Amino acid sequence: MFANLGTLLRYRGLIQSLVARELKARYRGSVLGFVWSFVNPLLLLSVYSFVFTTVMRNDNAQTRPYAVFMFCGLLPWTWFAASLTESASSLISGGNLIKKVLFPAEVLPIVSVLSNMVHFVLGLIILAGFMIGFRHLPNPAALVWFPVVVAVQLIFTLGLALALSALSVHFRDIRDLLANVLTLWFFATPIIYPYFMPTVERFLWLFRLNPFYHLAVSYQETLFFGQFGHARSLLLLGALSIVLFLAAYWLFDRLRDSFAEVV
Amino acid sequence: MTSAIELVNVSKIYRRYSGRQFATLKSALLKRSLLRELRPNEAFVALKDVSFTVPKGSTVGLIGRNGSGKSTALKLVAGITKPSAGTVKVTGRISALIELGAGFHPEISGRENVFINGIMLGLSKREVEERFDDIVNFAELREFIDAPVKTYSSGMYMRLGFAVAIHVDPDVLLVDEVLAVGDESFTHKCLDKFGELHRRGKTVLIVTHALGLVERLCDDAVWLDGGEKQLEGDPKRVIGAYLTSVEESEKQQLAATTTKAIQSAAPHVPAGDMFQATEGRWGSREIEITDVQLVGADGQPSFVFHSGDAVSIRFHARALKTTTDFVFGVSVFNADGVCCFGTNTDIESMASERIDGDAQVTFAVDRLDLVEGTYKLDVAAHRRDGTPYDYHRQLYTFRVKSRTHDVGIFRPAHRWTFSPNVRFK
Numbered sequence: 001m002f003a004n005l006g007t008l009l010r011y012r013g014l015i016q017s018l019v020a021r022e023l024k025a026r027y028r029g030s031v032l033g034f035v036w037s038f039v040n041p042l043l044l045l046s047v048y049s050f051v052f053t054t055v056m057r058n059d060n061a062q063t064r065p066y067a068v069f070m071f072c073g074l075l076p077w078t079w080f081a082a083s084l085t086e087s088a089s090s091l092i093s094g095g096n097l098i099k100k101v102l103f104p105a106e107v108l109p110i111v112s113v114l115s116n117m118v119h120f121v122l123g124l125i126i127l128a129g130f131m132i133g134f135r136h137l138p139n140p141a142a143l144v145w146f147p148v149v150v151a152v153q154l155i156f157t158l159g160l161a162l163a164l165s166a167l168s169v170h171f172r173d174i175r176d177l178l179a180n181v182l183t184l185w186f187f188a189t190p191i192i193y194p195y196f197m198p199t200v201e202r203f204l205w206l207f208r209l210n211p212f213y214h215l216a217v218s219y220q221e222t223l224f225f226g227q228f229g230h231a232r233s234l235l236l237l238g239a240l241s242i243v244l245f246l247a248a249y250w251l252f253d254r255l256r257d258s259f260a261e262v263v
Numbered sequence: 264m265t266s267a268i269e270l271v272n273v274s275k276i277y278r279r280y281s282g283r284q285f286a287t288l289k290s291a292l293l294k295r296s297l298l299r300e301l302r303p304n305e306a307f308v309a310l311k312d313v314s315f316t317v318p319k320g321s322t323v324g325l326i327g328r329n330g331s332g333k334s335t336a337l338k339l340v341a342g343i344t345k346p347s348a349g350t351v352k353v354t355g356r357i358s359a360l361i362e363l364g365a366g367f368h369p370e371i372s373g374r375e376n377v378f379i380n381g382i383m384l385g386l387s388k389r390e391v392e393e394r395f396d397d398i399v400n401f402a403e404l405r406e407f408i409d410a411p412v413k414t415y416s417s418g419m420y421m422r423l424g425f426a427v428a429i430h431v432d433p434d435v436l437l438v439d440e441v442l443a444v445g446d447e448s449f450t451h452k453c454l455d456k457f458g459e460l461h462r463r464g465k466t467v468l469i470v471t472h473a474l475g476l477v478e479r480l481c482d483d484a485v486w487l488d489g490g491e492k493q494l495e496g497d498p499k500r501v502i503g504a505y506l507t508s509v510e511e512s513e514k515q516q517l518a519a520t521t522t523k524a525i526q527s528a529a530p531h532v533p534a535g536d537m538f539q540a541t542e543g544r545w546g547s548r549e550i551e552i553t554d555v556q557l558v559g560a561d562g563q564p565s566f567v568f569h570s571g572d573a574v575s576i577r578f579h580a581r582a583l584k585t586t587t588d589f590v591f592g593v594s595v596f597n598a599d600g601v602c603c604f605g606t607n608t609d610i611e612s613m614a615s616e617r618i619d620g621d622a623q624v625t626f627a628v629d630r631l632d633l634v635e636g637t638y639k640l641d642v643a644a645h646r647r648d649g650t651p652y653d654y655h656r657q658l659y660t661f662r663v664k665s666r667t668h669d670v671g672i673f674r675p676a677h678r679w680t681f682s683p684n685v686r687f688k
Contacts, residue, residue: 013388017379025370028411100362101383102342260344261277 004106004253011104015111022115041078041123045071045130052192062225063194065134071127072223073191073216076150079120080157080212081182086112087161088168088175091259098259105259106252109165113157127223139226145234149218152238156211159245166252169262189216211237265354267435267466268317268340273349275310275335275490309335311490312349317483319354320464322457324477324498326505327487333470336487337361337437340468355434355466358384362439364424369413373404376412377427384431394430401452402426422449429456436460438469454480474502510567510664517566517660524658542658546651550589550618550644554579557640557661568631570665570674576626578642585619589652593626594641595633596657603633603672609647634674635665 027033049067063069087109097103131137168174189212190200200207207213214233221228310332317323325333338344339351341359366383367376377398381391399408402422404415412420429436436457457467457480471477477484477498484501486493488508494501524542555578556564568574576593594605608615640659644652665674 014382017382017388021368021371021375021379024375025368028370096362096365097383099343100359100365102357102359103366103383257345258278260338 004104005249007104008106008110011107014104015107015114018107018111019115019118022111023118026115037119037122038126040119041071041075041126044078045074045126048074048192060194060197062196065130065136068127068130068134068136069194069220069224070192071130072220073189075120075123075127076153076215076219077186077189077191077212078123079116080153080215081186082119083113083116083157083161084164084178084182085175086116088164088178091165091169092172105256106162106249109161110158112165113154113161117154136224138223142222142226142228145218145228145231146222148238149215149222149234152218152234152241153215155238155245156215156241159241159248161248162245162252163248166248166255166259169255169259185210185212189213190220191216195220208233211240265319266316266352267319267321267354268468269350269352270316270336270339271314271350271352273310273313273336273339273346273351274308275332275339275344276347277307277309277335309490310339310346310487313487313490313492314349315485315492315495317466317468319466320461321482322461322467322469322480324481324484325468325470325487326472326474326477326484326502327493328509331487332490333487334361334439335490337439337468337470340435341437353435356385356431357435357437358428358431358433359437360425360428360439361437362424363421363428364412367412367420367424370411372410373408373412373415373423377408377423380424380427381431384428386431394432398423398426398430401430401456418446418449425449425453429453429460433465435466435468438467438471440471474506478502513662514566517662520660521566521658524660525655543656544654544658545656546643546645546653548653549584550580550582550586550652552578552580552642552644552653552655555640555642555655555659557659566660567662567664570631570633570635570663570667571676572631574628574631576628576640576642578624580618580622580624580644582618582620582622585617586652587615587617588646589615589618590643590645590647591624591626592641592643592645596639596641597633597672598637598639601672603638605641607643615647630676631663632674632676633663634669634671635663637662 023034023037027036030036032039045067048070052070053066090108090112091098091105094105094108097108098105164174164178188207189210190197190207193200195207195213195217214230214237218228218230218234221230313332313336315323325336327333335344337359338361339346340353341357341361342351342353343359343361364376364380366380368379374395377395378388378391381394381398382388386394399405402419402425404419404423407415407419412423415423438457454476460467461480469477469481481498483496484498485495486501486505493508494504525544555576557566557568558575558577559565559568560573564577580591582589590607590609592605592607592609595603597603638661639657640661641654641656642659643654643656645654646652
């Protein structure tokens, strides 16, 4: 397993060019092209802001400006959810590669996660624009934690993506199940509502079992509230994510030989 | 001589998960059978204890029927699947032409695909850059290289895929029946490329049904059948043995077809034209024909003959009562239903006198000068006016084989002569 993990480093170039291809191919043929990477999150944000500042008015003074607050949680969530959805079908749609070319299968879910990470980074530019527009700038002292949060999310997402992609080869139901699980997960995570809402605090122990709760809180604290008090939980999640990643990689490695036969 | 590819006692068992077809993750979890369900419940042995070596620098052809395990063997050598038992050892960089352009993305340009495909096949970005011009020239796609691959014709797609794979400059090249695609001139180019690789001391393993190609290109051939190695060695000898075995199984198939045809022969009289091709058997059976056999030069009944062989049609006739008005006839039809030859005793001016009881009839042909193909046989006994006693219409199938693929129906014994200034290689 560790030997295989080592060869993964050798495939850097391949991963790199596949991510680039993914990004290039995605908007090929559309009029706006790569601009969609910016327009997409912007539109998503407008919809949510409209709903939660106009239709269902949110009067919590601490979450103002609401658009910026929500964007801080929504961006990483979009990265997470899209990565999982894409990687769950990555092996099946890349079946040709696995069956006909000597190709390290784990590259496929990894590419799904990384190409969505690029979109996430582009989304950050929009977020920065909003912050400047609303004159709500992050606190540099808290902001230094931001890369750590991203790193934890990356490892966590990679672990889940590997496991899901390998399992969905054998259980195609996962792809359908996943869409619904993600919807539930989204609402069960303080993204559109703040984590210090009374209802959240009442069921705090339950919320704390949700790994993405810690990520969302960390993002909001580092980017929006300017005070990072979630470091311990985040680092614990980071450690667990590494374990998850290794376990997922082990599972992937175990099932690897069946891919070329079952896909 | 060192070996480039070495298979030692390799078996490959494909697991089939048939019982789990409708199982879902949920039910698997509920029944706590997730791990059990991931285990196979049926096994299909694709390769059984196969060993062979391909010496470095040689070209070896893997031949065999469909489903004999050739492609499985190639995938094992390529490392795409792992053997269930035994070891596969390959020395040097492999490039596998199993499916051309397998990694192409339709939306992006040929240029970008060349790079990504090259990297997938194990080149670095710089190496692709160095070879880029050669690849594009080989594929003859200079003016289209910046168009998205989805706009390519399938031929262009294949050419580009082949060009990339062959320019990986592998030490070991694996080829799976890919030469069947592409036009004549591109096929020649590919063959030239194989020749060049051969001269440069590269190892090539080819899976193909084109036996002529194996004979021409390969130093060695390996014949697989039913997942087991049957023979290995000189291509001519291996191909010969393979063809004999194919004939043998064809005989069995034709025998089965014939038996079925006789059993299900409907007693109907053809409407109109006697030469219209409809299977069947009809007649009063006052003279009954049974045990129709085609017999080769060795006196053994067979269903497969070679063009030019001596063949006899033999059958048994039983007259219920002494009969004086009778004609025996045979005719041969090709697969298109065209009557190739037909005759009877009446046409050949043999006036019937009497037949009673059991009789044996033989129609001997000294040379079966038909071109390669499948033929059907009519055997009949009838009155001189045509009223049938027992008419077997196209119930018997036989095959004629030929090394030369000449066309038409009739292949007369022939020879060419030329004046001395005409020469052939």
